[in-house]
Amino acid sequence: MEITQALFLFMLSSSVYSFHANSRSAPRVHLSYKELMETRTARPFSFSFNTSDYRILHMDQDQGRLYVGSREYLVALDMHNINKEPLIIHWPATTQRKGECRMTGKGGQGECANFVRLIEPWNRTHLYTCGTGAYKPMCTFINRGWRNTSIINRGWRAEEYVFRLVPGYADSGKGKCPYDPRQENAAALIGGNLYAGVHVDFMGTDPAIFRTLGDRPAVRTEQYDSRWLNEPVFVKIQKIPDSSEKNDDKLYFFFREKSLDATGGGSPSVLARVGRVCLNDDGGQRSLVNKWTTFLKARLVCSVIGTDGVETYFDELKDVFIQATQDERNPVVYAVFSTAGSVFKGSAVCMYHMSDIRKVFNGPFSHKHGHNYQWTPYTGKIPYPRPGTCPGGTFTPSLRSTKEFSDEAVNFVRAHPLMYHPVYPINKRPLVVRTGVDYRFTSIVLDLVDAVDGRYEVLFLGTDPVLCPPDLSSVCSLYLQTPVPVKTLKISSKRQQLYVSSERGLTQVSLHRCGIYGKACSDCCLARDPYCAWDGETCVAFSPSTKRRSRRQDIKHGDPLRQCRGFNAKGRLSETVQFGVEGSSTFLECQPRSPQATVKWLYQKPDGRRKVVRQDREVLKTGQGILLKLLIHDDAGLYHCLATENNFKHTVARVALHILDREIVEALTSPDGLPEDQNPYRHHQLHPHHHPPPPPPPPQALPSQFSSQPEIRLINQYCQSYWQQLKPDMSTKRTSRRHANVQPEASSGTPIIS
Ligand SMILES: *[C@@H]1O[C@H](CO)[C@@H](O)[C@H](O)[C@H]1NC(C)=O
Ligand SMILES: *[C@@H]1O[C@H](CO)[C@@H](O)[C@H](O)[C@H]1NC(C)=O
Numbered sequence: 001m002e003i004t005q006a007l008f009l010f011m012l013s014s015s016v017y018s019f020h021a022n023s024r025s026a027p028r029v030h031l032s033y034k035e036l037m038e039t040r041t042a043r044p045f046s047f048s049f050n051t052s053d054y055r056i057l058h059m060d061q062d063q064g065r066l067y068v069g070s071r072e073y074l075v076a077l078d079m080h081n082i083n084k085e086p087l088i089i090h091w092p093a094t095t096q097r098k099g100e101c102r103m104t105g106k107g108g109q110g111e112c113a114n115f116v117r118l119i120e121p122w123n124r125t126h127l128y129t130c131g132t133g134a135y136k137p138m139c140t141f142i143n144r145g146w147r148n149t150s151i152i153n154r155g156w157r158a159e160e161y162v163f164r165l166v167p168g169y170a171d172s173g174k175g176k177c178p179y180d181p182r183q184e185n186a187a188a189l190i191g192g193n194l195y196a197g198v199h200v201d202f203m204g205t206d207p208a209i210f211r212t213l214g215d216r217p218a219v220r221t222e223q224y225d226s227r228w229l230n231e232p233v234f235v236k237i238q239k240i241p242d243s244s245e246k247n248d249d250k251l252y253f254f255f256r257e258k259s260l261d262a263t264g265g266g267s268p269s270v271l272a273r274v275g276r277v278c279l280n281d282d283g284g285q286r287s288l289v290n291k292w293t294t295f296l297k298a299r300l301v302c303s304v305i306g307t308d309g310v311e312t313y314f315d316e317l318k319d320v321f322i323q324a325t326q327d328e329r330n331p332v333v334y335a336v337f338s339t340a341g342s343v344f345k346g347s348a349v350c351m352y353h354m355s356d357i358r359k360v361f362n363g364p365f366s367h368k369h370g371h372n373y374q375w376t377p378y379t380g381k382i383p384y385p386r387p388g389t390c391p392g393g394t395f396t397p398s399l400r401s402t403k404e405f406s407d408e409a410v411n412f413v414r415a416h417p418l419m420y421h422p423v424y425p426i427n428k429r430p431l432v433v434r435t436g437v438d439y440r441f442t443s444i445v446l447d448l449v450d451a452v453d454g455r456y457e458v459l460f461l462g463t464d465p466v467l468c469p470p471d472l473s474s475v476c477s478l479y480l481q482t483p484v485p486v487k488t489l490k491i492s493s494k495r496q497q498l499y500v501s502s503e504r505g506l507t508q509v510s511l512h513r514c515g516i517y518g519k520a521c522s523d524c525c526l527a528r529d530p531y532c533a534w535d536g537e538t539c540v541a542f543s544p545s546t547k548r549r550s551r552r553q554d555i556k557h558g559d560p561l562r563q564c565r566g567f568n569a570k571g572r573l574s575e576t577v578q579f580g581v582e583g584s585s586t587f588l589e590c591q592p593r594s595p596q597a598t599v600k601w602l603y604q605k606p607d608g609r610r611k612v613v614r615q616d617r618e619v620l621k622t623g624q625g626i627l628l629k630l631l632i633h634d635d636a637g638l639y640h641c642l643a644t645e646n647n648f649k650h651t652v653a654r655v656a657l658h659i660l661d662r663e664i665v666e667a668l669t670s671p672d673g674l675p676e677d678q679n680p681y682r683h684h685q686l687h688p689h690h691h692p693p694p695p696p697p698p699p700q701a702l703p704s705q706f707s708s709q710p711e712i713r714l715i716n717q718y719c720q721s722y723w724q725q726l727k728p729d730m731s732t733k734r735t736s737r738r739h740a741n742v743q744p745e746a747s748s749g750t751p752i753i754s
């Protein structure tokens with residue numbers, strides 16, 4: 001199936017919805033957190049109990065449940081609505097254990113608690129879970145699922161969702177879950193065996209890829225050998241078959257680690273890695289006993305080459321999303337990286353083919369050699385079976401176990417776990433790069449969306465905290481409540497929901513936000529959101545299965561002229577009326593929904609002639625509209641704000657500007673009873689061009705006998721709306737008045753009467 005290489009990004013916690021397709025980096029739609037809440041496209045988990053460190057550890061599509069671990073709690077959530085009857089288990093470390101933990105000097109940052117770090121499906125009725133247990137990892141079973149309750153109520157048989165710990169059962173969590181909650185882990189339960197990338201000891205200095213729990217012997221990586229693992233941070237573990245032969249099945253793990261060559265020179269301090277072992281590896285017979293004999297790793301490269309030819313590497317692997325394809329041996333690997341240094345802040349998304357990863361594992365081994373002690377490709381004889389080959393597989397049908405491997409083969413693996421070539425991404429460059437911004441990507445999920453004109457990849461990226469700068473050119477859109485990094489992201493294409501967790505909370509976000517784009521067909525079309533289509537009336541969620549002939553969608557071109565013929569005439573834009581006072585300034589607002597639109601203002605004189613309003617000494621163009629600095633009577637007229645996007649022009653705002661005679665305004669607004677020379681506004685008359693006009697007095701102060709004159713009617717309208725605007729806080733009259741005097745921009749608060 002061909003996937004269109006147009007790319008959609010939704011960044012969470014801080015950011016954008018942007019297109020890659022036509023290499024425009026500005027996001028098209030800005031959505032504030034408020035908007036998301038108001039349109040009910042984002043729903044935070046609203047149950048509060050004394051916890052933190054939320055992680056979505058398992059998603060069960062069949063049962064429609066999300067399983068969340070946090071500090072001392074386990075939570076089962078309904079995927080349709082995370083606030084619908086959540087089931088919560090309190091699973092603390094014992095008071096005694098917490099006491100012992102503090103005795104050892106730990107717990108300065110509250111680590112002497114049970115941080116839940118693993119929830120994996122065990123069988124149809126049970127889950128396996130582990131937590132840090134106040135520096136003494138512990139595991140147990142959870143009984144879960146729909147049950148018929150024994151209580152028969154008026155002949156009804158009730159079904160309820162069960163979620164409870166198996167009483168009296170407790171397992172050691174050593175080799176399954178870290179001791180220190182600040183250390184990341186990754187795990188997968190496969191065929192009853194738990195494979196975990198984890199720090200195994202109390203001190204947190206012994207990292208390993210560990211197999212425990214099942215019927216196979218416990219096996220781990222070589223201990224304290226920096227050639228194997230050097231201060232790794234585990235990101236993801238997943239089984240990926242290599243061939244149709246089950247014995248070839250491999251476990252791939254993604255992590256980052258300290259570079260062995262990090263000597264402060266030009267070499268990077270951190271490297272991204274992909275590693276693998278055979279699932280049926282039972283360790284060596286004479287050496288590498290209970291250690292992997294098939295462990296290999298390679299560098300994952302994600303870099304950009306600048307115009308100056310300098311290559312910038314993104315080495316700090318943050319998250320991996322593995323997209324299944326029809327061929328289970330060849331999923332696509334999406335990974336997010338950031339730069340490792342603090343000088344240059346940047347993030348990137350790279351995409352890898354499994355075939356490229358395999359090619360590297362089938363290539364030369366890395367070898368330290370020569371007088372410089374440099375890494376070179378190993379050119380000597382390679383033992384049989386080739387290191388990394390699984391016993392009983394396609395090429396080794398006669399070997400039953402890794403215990404039958406020759407000493408030579410085992411010793412070779414021990415000394416050469418690293419492949420010489422790195423793995424390059426598809427097209428040798430990132431899919432997405434973000435530099436020069438305050439945030440970094442932390443997490444990724446992908447959705448494949450079938451639209452009318454093809455299949456699209458939609459990337460959702462979590463970021464670390466950023467405070468959105470106030471200007472429109474920033475990329476803030478989905479600001480999810482917590483100013484802390486997005487920890488986990490899960491997506492359900494089936495339910496069209498995204499689930500986001502962070503240190504402090506959990507949010508459910510609908511993938512559809514079609515109503516947000518605007519009321520017109522052109523808005524819907526220009527949004528080019530593969531989740532939305534125009535159905536003849538509104539912008540609605542698109543699903544190919546309920547295809548109707550009237551549905552309009554054009555992701556590739558976003559061309560409303562073609563897609564929306566006959567739909568745009570409706571709902572003519574209404575005109576707003578705005579007042580300005582001669583000699584002062586006024587602001588005409590026009591904010592197209594899309595920052596990709598270019599804006600042009602047209603001024604229409606009362607005689608109908610139109611001309612383009614240009615930026616000059618008297619006119620300041622901003623992203624939100626135009627500021628007319630020194631109003632004269634001739635400025636009165638109709639102003640049209642025209643937006644052009646993707647060759648489609650439409651009017652976004654139409655403002656009728658009335659200019660009020662300054663003298664009349666001042667006569668009407670000067671405080672009564674003050675002698676001329678004490679009138680604070682008197683001097684304005686002398687230098688009318690250097691001061692903004694006084695604000696109007698409260699409505700009741702206007703002499704009603706004037707209200708029949710047209711000019712006065714306008715002024716009346718102006719004043720009334722001005723005070724209406726201030727009404728929520730009438731007590732601040734005085735300060736508002738002063739404020740209006742000091743700040744010319746205050747006239748941007750000029751009332752707009754629709
Ligand atoms: C919440 O939990 C923390 C850490 O376990 C504990 O120190 C604190 O006292 C708890 N607060 C309340 C209100 O129970
Ligand atoms: C699932 O595993 C649990 C724990 O080992 C066991 O008690 C239960 O009987 C198993 N259920 C099924 C359906 O196999």
Ligand SMILES: *[C@@H]1O[C@H](CO)[C@@H](O)[C@H](O)[C@H]1NC(C)=O
Nearest residue numbers: 145146147148149157158159
């Ligand atoms: C509950 O009982 C009904 C009726 O006896 C049965 O059809 C259903 O499969 C039962 N559900 C479960 C989860 O056992």
